[in-house]
Every structure is written in C-alpha cells, then in structure tokens.
Amino acid sequence: SNTKGEDSISSPVPNPFPELIASTLTPLLYECLLPSTKSSATQVIKVYNEDNTSRAVEVPSDITARDICQLFVLKNHCIDDHSWTLFEHISHLGIERTIEDHESVMEVLSGWGMDTDCRLYFRKNYAKYEFFRKPLDFFPDHMVSISSETNGMVDHSQLIQTFLNSSSCPEIHGHLHAKEQSRKSWKKFYFVLRRSGLYFSNKGTSKEPRHLQFIADFSDSDVYTVLSAKKRHGAPADYGFCVKPTKGSSGRDLKLLCADDEQTRTCWITAMRLLKYGMELYQNFIQPHQKQKASPMRSISENSLVAMDFSGQKSRVIENPSEAMSVAVEEGLSWRRKSCHRLSGHGSPSTSHSSLLNMALHLGQPWFHGKLSREEAQRIITQQGLIDGMFLLRDSQSNPKTFVLSLCHMQKIKHFQIVPVDDDGELFYSLDDDQTRFTDLIQLVEFYQLNRGVLPCKLKHHCARIAL
DSSP states (O other): OOTTTTSOOSSSSSOSOHHHHHTTOOOOHHHHHSOOSSOOOEEEEEEEOTTSOEEEEEEETTOBHHHHHHHHHHHTTOOOOSOEEEEEEEGGGTEEEEEOTTSBHHHHHHTSOTTSOEEEEEEEOTTTTHHHHOHHHHSOGGGEEOOSTTTTOOOHHHHHHHHHOTTOOOEEEEEEEEEOTTSSOEEEEEEEEETTEEEEESSTTOOOGGGEEEEEOSSSEEEEEETTHHHHHOOSSSEEEEEEETTOOSGGGOEEEEESSHHHHHHHHHHHHHHHHTHHHHHHHHHHHHHHHHOHHHHHHHHTOOOEEOSSSSOEEOOOHHHHHHHHHHHHHHHHHHHHHHHTOSSSOOHHHHHHHHHHGGGGOTTBOOSOOHHHHHHHHHHHOOOTTEEEEEEOSSOTTOEEEEEEETTEEEEEEEEEEEETTEEEEESSTTSSOBSSHHHHHHHHHHOOTTSSSOOOEEOOOOOO
C-alpha cells in the first residue's frame, strides 16, 4: 500500500516508513533454505551466468529474487554489495528485464510458455536503485512535469516522493518511436506516462483527453529492454524497450518503443518501474541497510577484527586507523617486492623478470577481461549499470601491446588507451601521454580509483564476472 506516501523523504537511505518496512521484509536466506516445519513445495530452477554456464538449484516455491541472489552470493563467496540481480531473459523475443528483489520467482516462471527459450541470469546491476540516490540524473527537467505549488522547482526528495505517493505522480512526456502493429515501419509520436497508464497523442504534442490514445497500464504488464533493436526490429536506434503483458509470450503481444538516446530510454523505464511498484522499490532499496543495522551477529564479527603489528618482539594492536591503513599499504608493496624476488630467483630481481611480473599481475584481477571487443565491453557495462565510474580493462584489439580502459560517465561509455612506455629497459604504463607513469595496471587502477586525473570521473565499480 502507498497510503503513507505523504511523509517526506529527506534522505534516500534512512527509512521514513518503518511500519511499512517491518511488515514486508523478505525472510533471511538461511530461514528460507533450511528445512521448515511448514510443508512447502520445492522446485528445481536453472540460473545462468554471463558466459552462459548454468547451475541448477532446488528452492522453495515462495522464494524471491533477492533470496536467490543471496544464495549465489554465498555459494560463490562474492561480496554482497546489494547490486547482484536476477534477470529475466526471453531469447526468442530478444528482451530482458530486472526481476525486482521482492518478486516471486515462481510467478515469473509461470508466465513462460512451454516452448519458449526463457532464462534466469545472475549478474550485477549497479544502476538498479541509483535513481533513489541521484534522481535528477535519471529524470531530465524537460521530460518531467509535476502538478504542485512549487512552480516547477522540485528537489530530488520531492521528485521521488511524488512517484511513491498513490495520490500523485510526475508526468513523463516526450517523443518516442513506436513500431506499428503487423508492419516493419516505425513512427514518431508524443508519449505521456501517467499513473493511469501510457498514452500517445494523435495530434502533435497535444495532451487533451480527446487526442490521447491509451497504450498500456502496468497492473498486468512489465517493461523490458529490447536487445539489438535495430538489427532485430529495424528500429531507428538501439535504445529500444517494450511493454509486455505478464502472461504474453508472443511477439504480437509487445508494444515496441525506441528512444533517441540512452538517458531518454532510462528515464522511461525507471518511471514505469516506479509507477508499477512504488513503495516496494524503496523498501527493496533500504532493506539491506536495515538488515546491516539489525544483525547482531554481523556487528560482533566485525568488532572482533582488529589490526595487529607483528614486526617487533611482541605483537600489539594498532588502534590508530591511519597507522593501520599505512601498514596495510606497506604489506601490499612488500608482497609485490617478494613476488619479484621469487620470480627472478635468488638475489636481486632482474629488470626483465620484474617487468614480466608487472605485465602479468593484472591477469588475476576481477576488473581485467582479457580479449574483449569494444562492442562486447559496451554490452557488459550497459548490462551491469550505466552509472558514473563503471569500468573494465581489456586487451586492445587494434594494438596487441596496449590495453584499453572502458569507462562509463553520464550514461555514455568512453574508451581510453593505456600505452606501455619503455624507459631504459623498464616498462611503465600511461594513459595520459606519459605524463603519469605506473609500474603495472594494478597501480594504475588504484590511482584512478582515488584520483580523477585526465578521466571524466574516478573509477568506482568494476564489471564483475563469476563462475557459477
């Protein structure tokens, strides 16, 4: 229920609706997986990774998407940063969507046809709830109208609040391309999204009721991203999305739409998610923070970890946080020096062996994706969330001796070449024309995680790949 929506949200993380959240928390994962006294049916489901490897697991019939994500996080010893997501991928239609954390997975599966190629994918999506943190990045002023006494001046908390209120709603409007039913052609129309549904105007940009034609509501429909919209449907751009009935599995059921850029598509999809689920999305967003505060087991284990210094004759606890950080950095540098020493044999490490080690250190890093094309890099970053600081490193296809940093900024992906620099037999790396040198790619990444330098933003989230 959204009846509590009139309360104001001053900050995205604190919970202004405690009585709502308390009644809708998903059960803890181990409660869901351990044998229960209640008789509940179980079912075997198959979940796929990005490389299309899969794993079958037996789960209770009432399991949610968040429970499955937590299950795979535990099984694969991943860091649970709350960005792991379950996706519904419908191959024969070329569409996919984020399954919201609270959704019943079995209900999603029940909408699949017997002869359709549908899959569940487990991967990261950092942009899943980013609109709660930076709503103005997701909703450009020219696309949003709000009926209020603020004369059009709306801050971020009011913008999200109007979505969550059952009695109000921002109106999203703008031009989209729509595919005509049973035809290959696309036409551009002026669309309007309201709480009552999605409409298009048959007379320019008129919003008069007699000119607005109803397209869909979201009580029994979902919004999907269309993959390869230009190639598959002849769309004017690759920023396709669609509205599909929950029980529909045919291409004839799709309402195909296309935006002119990624920001416009993201705005429409985000607004449709908020209109469909409202407060449930906000509950999904703050629930992990609630659990972290409420879990005594976690706080006990974290408090029991202390930094120790074993360098002297007696061990001691390092109480100063700055000193603890300095010791950790020094240990890392010491590990590298020892590794160089082991690689070159006994005595001082040779320059050539040290360079070889520096060339190979990055291979085991989660942000390094090896031989990856530019298009594949863009696809992976887009899948895991077009937010500032999403990045990966890869081998350059045009120059075998160089590397490429692929980085997302302002919902656009840019590529920066990392060039090796040979200085009297010593190998360094630079991406700013030799102004700043690094002995290896790990050092380069660590530097740009702390400093923007010549990049448009700092490196924040790396694209992760795991084996199920």
